[in-house]
Amino acid sequence: MNSLVVPVSKESNILGPVAVEFRHVTKAFGNRKVLDDVSFQVCEGEALCLMGRSGTGKSTSLKLMIGLTKPDSGSICIGSEEIANANEDQLSHVRRHMGFLFQSAALLDSFTLGLNLSLPLMRLDRTKTPEEIEQAVDETLKRVGLDLDKNKMPNALSGGMRKRAGLARALVLRPKLLLVDEPSSGLDRITSSEIDDLLLMVKKEYRTALVIVTHDVRGARRVGDRIAVLDQGRLLGLGTASELDKSEHEVVRQLISEY
């Protein structure tokens, strides 16, 4: 991570090294532009919630950040590493400091929960002994409240448990940047609130930068230090929830309104 220090908001008091930066990023699928000249930064220890109507490029932004898809133009920096034109080896290096919680959790369904968490440790941290890996898995599962479910298969878990398991896998390597795709989708209000608690814990205890794609206004206001609102590929608003409440764009005010 580089040492560039930027002010992130008039109201937010988070200052720190940049964890992820979009500079004039454009991405189209066929004739449809899903991101059009989008720029923003997220600092270490900060949570940015990406909101917007469906199909406005929120999930695409996450996939761009982790290099699963490439931008048509613009630059994307993870820490000090430019990844827009990075090759697989460079991406692999950058991804070691990142975690991704997928909307469906995307657990490997032929592995137990324990093996899902062991896999990245076995592959990426060859210095760890099997006992140390076991211990790291146990600790992470305990953090998310799944310590008794280690030997269960993913299809034996409920929706909320799968989300927590996905989060545990994303956290097992202690990432500096965590990307979260719709953490509350398909969950009841109490369970999604529990996931929000875990995300707040991650931000506070590990000082992990979070980029969260969500439609859940309540969760975004609670977890996000700032909210970015995308509409038709453009970044319409970026700031704290109270700043956006006064936005000149009606779409922004509607999207972040709790009522």
Added chain:
Amino acid sequence: MRKFFTFVGEVSVFGLKGLFEAFRPPFEWEFFLNEIVEIGWRSLPLILSAGLALGIVLSMHTRGTLVQFGAEALIPSLQSASFFNELGPLITALLVAGRVGAGIGAGLSNMRVTEQVDAIESLSIDSFKLLVVTRIVACILIMPMLTLFMDFSSLAGGFLSERLASHISAQLYLDRAFKSIEWANFIPPTLKTSVFGLIIGTISGFYGYTTDEGSEGVQHAATNSVVLSSLLIILVDVILVKAIFFLFPRNAV
């Protein structure tokens, strides 16, 4: 036409990449052994039962004809020659294409649709090596072994049929079955099934790994994997048989 050649090119590059990556570390031993179990061990009941049944059926058919010429003593050697040279390898490949090809196509495309492939990539793990290369290599290595099981179970089926019909002893049946079989009749046709394994692994891996049609893609991947693998196996078999006859001229006699 251009679309066809593009497809052929893409599948060829996919298969060659799979072969090349198989020799490049890191080697995914655990996943490879899982695939050996999935593709080999779990196909065994199908192969053994199909071989036994086909052996019985072939024996019954040939008996009806050969008895008319007083040549029923040739039934064991006809049975072994048919299965070791052609039927065993080809039927094994078609059965594996049906069971394993559909499984690989549907399994990988389901992983793609449910973002499991993306999840593996996001963990800095090469999903192609982990999911595709292991399956291709397992198919290549396991096919000759499954073919041997098919060959010998068909012989067992043939023996059962003959035993009931003529009370032939196992010793005499085996003597007659292997009398005209040479290594050249046995090794090349068995080893050619590795090429069938490469076809099954590559085609089904390609359809499964590259799908982008959502849940509908799972169905397409499974169907296309079986259809194209089976067709290619039969077409490539013609070339391989010709090549074996060229390299081992005594087989052609």
